[in-house]
Amino acid sequence: MSKSFGAMSVAQLSVLIQGGAADPVDVAEAVFESIANCGDKTIFTTLLEGRGMEEARASSKRLREGRSLGLLDGIPIAWKDLFDIEGLPTTAGSVVLAADAPASRDAAVVGLLRQAGMVAIGRTNMSEFAFSGLGINPHYGTPVNPRGMDLPRIPGGSSSGAGVAVAAGLVPVAMGTDTGGSVRIPAAFNGIVGYKATRGRHAMEGVYPLAKSLDSLGPLCRSVRDAVWIDAGMRGLTAPGVVERAPPGLxxxxxxxxxxxxxxxxxxxxxxxxxxxxxxxxxxxxxxxxxxxxxxxxxxxxxxxxVTAEAFALHHERLAGPDADRMDQRVVMRTRLGSRTxxxxxxxxxxxxxxxxxxxxxxxxxxxxxxxxxxxxxxxxxxxxxxxxxxxxxxxxxxxxxxxxxxxxxxxxxxxxxxxxxxxxxxxxxxxxxxxxxxxxxxxxxxxxxxxxxxx
CATH class of the missing domain: 3.90.1300.10 (Amidase signature (AS) domain)
Structure with a gap:
C-alpha cells in the first residue's frame, strides 16, 4: 500500500490517515522514496525532507492523541517554485534569483495549509518567471508528461512540475498559480484536475507575481473533491461548504x-x-x-x-542588466514586448x-x-x-x-x-x-x- 500513497486522491488518503490505517510519517517517507526512485529528476527543484518529516511527525502525534486538525492533516503537498518557503530563496524557475535573501516566512497560503496539517514535500519546477504555457525550462530541465507513451511530450506550464508530480503519482496534490492558464493547461495535458480560483479568493502574500491584475491560485489534484477540500484549507476553513449541483437543470x-x-x-x-x-x-x-x-x-x-505589459513593468530593470543573459531568452524576448505598451x-x-x-x-x-x-x-x-x-x-x-x-x-x-x-x-x-x-x-x-x- 505504501508505494501508492502519492497516487491516491487527497480524499482517499485522508480516509486512511484519519481512520488510523496509514500513519503520516509512513506516508511522507513513502512519498520521498517514490520521488527518489523516479527517473525524471526535473520535476522538483527542491525537496523539503527535513521540514516534511518534522511536519509528518507532528501530524502523527496529533492523530494518536485524538487532536486531528481535520481532513487535510497529514496529507503531502508540493509547492510551485514561486511560493515563499521560510528559510529558502524563492527562485521562480530562474537561476537569477538563487542568490536572493531567503524568505523570512512562508507565503500566506503555505502557512494556512500548514495550519491545516498538510506536509510540505518540496518545490516543483516551472516555466521561468511563470511566463509560458508550455513548461519548458532550460535551467532546471523540462518535466516529461507521464501520459506520453510514444515520445517525450511537454507537461504544460507554467505549473509544469506540479502537473507532472500529481500525474506521475508522486504526490496527491500540488499547488500552482494561474495567470493565463498555468493551472488548467498542465491539468489538461496530464489528465488531472486543475482548479483556478477567482482572482483574490486566496491570499497572494509571498507569491512571486507575473501580472498582478491576472494572477490567481489553485491546486492540481486527482478529483474535484480534492480541489474543494484544498480550496477550503487555503481560506482557513476547517471544512468545505460547497454543495453539489446535480446535472439536471445545469x-x-x-x-x-x-x-x-x-x-x-x-x-x-x-x-x-x-x-x-x-x-x-x-x-x-x-x-x-x-x-x-x-x-x-x-x-x-x-x-x-x-500580461506582457505587467511582466515588463516587473522585470524591466532586470532585462536592462546582466541578468538578462542568464535568463531563458524566449522569456526575455516575450517580456521585452511589453515595452511597446x-x-x-x-x-x-x-x-x-x-x-x-x-x-x-x-x-x-x-x-x-x-x-x-x-x-x-x-x-x-x-x-x-x-x-x-x-x-x-x-x-x-x-x-x-x-x-x-x-x-x-x-x-x-x-x-x-x-x-x-x-x-x-x-x-x-x-x-x-x-x-x-x-x-x-x-x-x-x-x-x-x-x-x-x-x-x-
Missing part, C-alpha cells in the same frame, strides 16, 4: 467563436462526447457567439497583451477590460461556460526546444482558451474528458463568472464522473 453555454479555431479533431470529438453525456444526464446546453472574445484579441493586437495603452486595456467583463457577465448570467481547456493535446518537447517560431506559435495557441478566463476574471475547473491523438488526455474546462466559485465547484463536483466517462 445550464451550460458553449461559445461558438475563438475557442474551437484550429482545434484538433480528436480534442473536439472528446469534448463533444462529454457534452453529450452531460446533456443525457439532464444538463441544458446552449451555444452562442461571445463577441467579447474577439474584442479581447483585437485589444491584444492593438495595444499588446495585458505605453501608459495610455495600458489604461485603455484596463478600461476595455472592465467594460468587457460587465458585458460578458450580462450575457452569461448564472450559466457555466464550457469549452476545451486547450485546443490540442500535449505536443512533443524536442521540436519546441529547437524552433523559436514553433515555440511561440504553440505557446500562443496553448494559452488562447484559458487566457480568456483570466482576462474576464473567471474561475474555472479543468476536468479530463477523454483522449485524442496518441492517447493523450483532453481537458474540458468549466468556467463561471467572478466570485461564483462555490457554484462552479458544486457543479463540477456533481458532474465530474459524467464528464470523465471512461477516462481513469
Amino acid at each position: 445550464e451550460l453555454l458553449v461559445p461558438e467563436n475563438i475557442v474551437f479555431d484550429a482545434a484538433e479533431a480528436g480534442v473536439v470529438a472528446a469534448f463533444e462526447a462529454a457534452l453529450q453525456r452531460l446533456q443525457s444526464a439532464g444538463a441544458q446546453v446552449s451555444r452562442t457567439v461571445i463577441p467579447a472574445f474577439n474584442e479581447i484579441f483585437d485589444l491584444m493586437t492593438r495595444y499588446g497583451p495585458l 505605453t501608459l495610455p495603452d495600458y489604461i485603455a486595456i484596463l478600461e476595455a477590460r472592465s467594460r468587457l467583463i460587465a458585458d460578458v457577465d450580462r450575457l452569461v448570467g448564472n450559466r457555466l461556460i464550457v469549452f476545451p481547456t486547450v485546443a490540442h493535446v500535449a505536443p512533443p518537447i524536442s521540436p519546441l526546444e529547437r524552433d523559436d517560431e514553433l515555440f511561440f506559435a504553440t505557446n500562443n495557441k496553448t494559452l488562447r482558451n484559458t487566457a480568456l478566463g483570466n482576462f474576464l476574471d473567471w474561475c474555472g475547473v479543468s476536468i479530463p474528458c477523454g483522449t485524442a491523438e496518441a492517447g493523450m488526455p483532453v481537458g474540458l474546462l468549466l468556467s463561471a463568472t467572478a466570485h461564483r466559485d462555490e457554484a462552479l465547484l458544486g457543479a463540477a463536483l456533481a458532474a465530474e464522473a459524467v464528464i470523465r466517462g471512461d477516462f481513469a
Whole structure:
C-alpha cells in the first residue's frame, strides 16, 4: 500500500490517515522514496525532507492523541517554485534569483495549509518567471508528461512540475498559480484536475507575481473533491461548504467563436462526447457567439497583451542588466514586448477590460461556460526546444482558451474528458463568472464522473 500513497486522491488518503490505517510519517517517507526512485529528476527543484518529516511527525502525534486538525492533516503537498518557503530563496524557475535573501516566512497560503496539517514535500519546477504555457525550462530541465507513451511530450506550464508530480503519482496534490492558464493547461495535458480560483479568493502574500491584475491560485489534484477540500484549507476553513449541483437543470453555454479555431479533431470529438453525456444526464446546453472574445484579441493586437505589459513593468530593470543573459531568452524576448505598451495603452486595456467583463457577465448570467481547456493535446518537447517560431506559435495557441478566463476574471475547473491523438488526455474546462466559485465547484463536483466517462 505504501508505494501508492502519492497516487491516491487527497480524499482517499485522508480516509486512511484519519481512520488510523496509514500513519503520516509512513506516508511522507513513502512519498520521498517514490520521488527518489523516479527517473525524471526535473520535476522538483527542491525537496523539503527535513521540514516534511518534522511536519509528518507532528501530524502523527496529533492523530494518536485524538487532536486531528481535520481532513487535510497529514496529507503531502508540493509547492510551485514561486511560493515563499521560510528559510529558502524563492527562485521562480530562474537561476537569477538563487542568490536572493531567503524568505523570512512562508507565503500566506503555505502557512494556512500548514495550519491545516498538510506536509510540505518540496518545490516543483516551472516555466521561468511563470511566463509560458508550455513548461519548458532550460535551467532546471523540462518535466516529461507521464501520459506520453510514444515520445517525450511537454507537461504544460507554467505549473509544469506540479502537473507532472500529481500525474506521475508522486504526490496527491500540488499547488500552482494561474495567470493565463498555468493551472488548467498542465491539468489538461496530464489528465488531472486543475482548479483556478477567482482572482483574490486566496491570499497572494509571498507569491512571486507575473501580472498582478491576472494572477490567481489553485491546486492540481486527482478529483474535484480534492480541489474543494484544498480550496477550503487555503481560506482557513476547517471544512468545505460547497454543495453539489446535480446535472439536471445545469445550464451550460458553449461559445461558438475563438475557442474551437484550429482545434484538433480528436480534442473536439472528446469534448463533444462529454457534452453529450452531460446533456443525457439532464444538463441544458446552449451555444452562442461571445463577441467579447474577439474584442479581447483585437485589444491584444492593438495595444499588446495585458500580461506582457505587467511582466515588463516587473522585470524591466532586470532585462536592462546582466541578468538578462542568464535568463531563458524566449522569456526575455516575450517580456521585452511589453515595452511597446505605453501608459495610455495600458489604461485603455484596463478600461476595455472592465467594460468587457460587465458585458460578458450580462450575457452569461448564472450559466457555466464550457469549452476545451486547450485546443490540442500535449505536443512533443524536442521540436519546441529547437524552433523559436514553433515555440511561440504553440505557446500562443496553448494559452488562447484559458487566457480568456483570466482576462474576464473567471474561475474555472479543468476536468479530463477523454483522449485524442496518441492517447493523450483532453481537458474540458468549466468556467463561471467572478466570485461564483462555490457554484462552479458544486457543479463540477456533481458532474465530474459524467464528464470523465471512461477516462481513469
